Amino acid sequence: MKIHLFAALALFTLGSFGLTRTVAADAAAPRVIKVRAGVENAMKFDVATISAAPGETVKVVLTNACAFPKTVMGHNWVLLTKGTDINAFALAAAAEAANGYIPEKQKNKVIANVGLLGPNESGEVTFQVPSEPGEYPFLCTFPAHCSIGMKGMLIVKK
Numbered sequence: 001m002k003i004h005l006f007a008a009l010a011l012f013t014l015g016s017f018g019l020t021r022t023v024a025a026d027a028a029a030p031r032v033i034k035v036r037a038g039v040e041n042a043m044k045f046d047v048a049t050i051s052a053a054p055g056e057t058v059k060v061v062l063t064n065a066c067a068f069p070k071t072v073m074g075h076n077w078v079l080l081t082k083g084t085d086i087n088a089f090a091l092a093a094a095a096e097a098a099n100g101y102i103p104e105k106q107k108n109k110v111i112a113n114v115g116l117l118g119p120n121e122s123g124e125v126t127f128q129v130p131s132e133p134g135e136y137p138f139l140c141t142f143p144a145h146c147s148i149g150m151k152g153m154l155i156v157k158k
């Protein structure tokens, strides 16, 4: 009888711990935003506008839908600080293949980024959305992709 009671208590305790862990994990889970680059080899993201609350934690999962090799048509996803000139950033980035097309001198303008992906590859980044409302541009920094249209905007508002 004693043993049964102990076993029941042990099970109850284990169950409680399991429940607590699950609830905590859910509360901390970021909102997932799936973005595909180069669907049908078009130079754009299928999600060009992302709305988020100040300080929200999000996870951007980028998939490269292009069929071409990474060196010919890789794609990345780079979120920049508010007010950054994305054309100037893209121009500087184009010369820095060795850095995954992130310009060394403008690294401070990058809030979050998913590295360069080859065909059918996926990558992700989890980050906290800035607390200041406004428009934050994102782009693919592979040479010429942004100027053709591979860009978008993260809109932060309460």
Ligand SMILES: [Cu+2]
Pocket (backbone or CB within 6 Å): 037, 073, 074, 075, 076, 140, 141, 142, 145, 150
């Ligand atoms: Cu691209």
